[in-house]
Amino acid sequence: MKTKITEMFGIEHPIIQGGMHYVGFAELAAAVSNAGGLGIITGLTQRSPEALAAEIRRCRDMTDKPFGVNLTFLPTVSSPDYPGYIRAIIEGGVKVVETAGNNPQKWLPALHEADVKVIHKCTSVRHALKAEAIGCDAVSVDGFECGGHPGEDDVPNFILLPRAAEALTIPFVASGGMADGRSLVAALALGAEGINMGTRFIATTEAPVHQNVKDAIVAASELDTRLVMRPLRNTERVLRNDAVDRLLEKEKALGSNLKFEDIMDEVAGVYPRIMQDGTMDAGAWSCGMVAGLIHDIPSVKVLIDRIMQEADAIISKRLATMTRH
Numbered sequence: 001m002k003t004k005i006t007e008m009f010g011i012e013h014p015i016i017q018g019g020m021h022y023v024g025f026a027e028l029a030a031a032v033s034n035a036g037g038l039g040i041i042t043g044l045t046q047r048s049p050e051a052l053a054a055e056i057r058r059c060r061d062m063t064d065k066p067f068g069v070n071l072t073f074l075p076t077v078s079s080p081d082y083p084g085y086i087r088a089i090i091e092g093g094v095k096v097v098e099t100a101g102n103n104p105q106k107w108l109p110a111l112h113e114a115d116v117k118v119i120h121k122c123t124s125v126r127h128a129l130k131a132e133a134i135g136c137d138a139v140s141v142d143g144f145e146c147g148g149h150p151g152e153d154d155v156p157n158f159i160l161l162p163r164a165a166e167a168l169t170i171p172f173v174a175s176g177g178m179a180d181g182r183s184l185v186a187a188l189a190l191g192a193e194g195i196n197m198g199t200r201f202i203a204t205t206e207a208p209v210h211q212n213v214k215d216a217i218v219a220a221s222e223l224d225t226r227l228v229m230r231p232l233r234n235t236e237r238v239l240r241n242d243a244v245d246r247l248l249e250k251e252k253a254l255g256s257n258l259k260f261e262d263i264m265d266e267v268a269g270v271y272p273r274i275m276q277d278g279t280m281d282a283g284a285w286s287c288g289m290v291a292g293l294i295h296d297i298p299s300v301k302v303l304i305d306r307i308m309q310e311a312d313a314i315i316s317k318r319l320a321t322m323t324r325h
């Protein structure tokens with residue numbers, strides 16, 4: 001399949017693996033790129049620019065295909081060494097960066113100078129237009145369904161994607177709720193040039209996370225996610241568990257007095273315990289409603305090939321026979 005996104009990133013299939021904290025290591029990124037998609041290493045999961053440089057080298061040893069790095073700009077007080085991470089990306093020869101969170105404007109000149117394409121992930125048309133205006137090459141439009149941070153506007157992809165298509169000139173991919181060939185064809189119909197998947201890629205054999213995480217996604221239905229941290233305007237969609245129930249109780253009890261310190265136990269530094277140790281109730285971890293559409297744990301290649309075959313069958317059989325009269 002040829003779209004503006006496959007052309008821009010030099011990939012075979014219009015499928016991107018979004019950056020995921022403590023999931024997006026070289027093993028997963030390389031598997032996605034080797035299967036013809038665009039794999040992405042999560043920059044901030046690496047504790048220092050040196051560690052990111054080493055992870056990029058490790059990924060390069062596992063694939064000769066293009067892959068990217070996610071840089072999430074967090075609203076934190078003690079900022080990570082972003083200039084160092086940018087240097088590691090450029091010196092590592094990476095040609096695609098997925099930015100997310102705050103406005104990436106400050107970093108665009110250095111990245112573009114080094115021939116790096118920037119795809120910014122946003123949850124509203126207004127932020128997508130801003131990304132276009134500051135010179136991003138593409139955007140990833142993340143609907144309300146998505147795992148992780150859906151923003152505060154709560155617009156699902158059936159509205160958000162066609163709105164993005166109406167407003168944008170640069171190409172965009174659909175993110176949030178994408179799982180299979182049906183998602184891909186629907187996304188293309190709504191104006192996207194491809195899809196970005198998070199949760200679906202965790203439930204694959206190559207995702208370097210504990211088996212309990214994969215099993216939890218397969219066991220979950222579309223009803224099992226919750227929104228946390230809404231009172232802090234830092235909303236995150238997570239899989240419901242004991243820690244999340246506790247967190248939501250605190251949010252209810254404290255109302256507008258809630259502070260980040262009140263929920264530290266449930267959200268701060270919990271990812272290694274969940275993703276690596278498999279302690280599923282250790283805290284809140286991002287997961288999309290799309291868990292309801294995930295019923296197996298295939299290899300990344302089987303998953304991507306299946307998506308492309310399903311998409312082809314929907315277009316050339318189901319849709320074609322409906323319009324052939």
Ligand SMILES: Cc1cc2nc3c(=O)[nH]c(=O)nc-3n(C[C@H](O)[C@H](O)[C@H](O)COP(=O)(O)O)c2cc1C
Pocket residue numbers: 017018019020021023042070072099100101121142145146147148149175176177178196197198199200285286287288289290
């Ligand atoms: C466990 C997990 C961790 C994530 N961590 C990040 C992150 O660190 N930075 C980021 O930009 N997006 C992160 N995301 C969001 C994904 O990149 C992607 O946008 C989202 O998962 C898409 O929705 P889906 O899960 O319905 O496919 C994370 C998602 C998950 C499920």
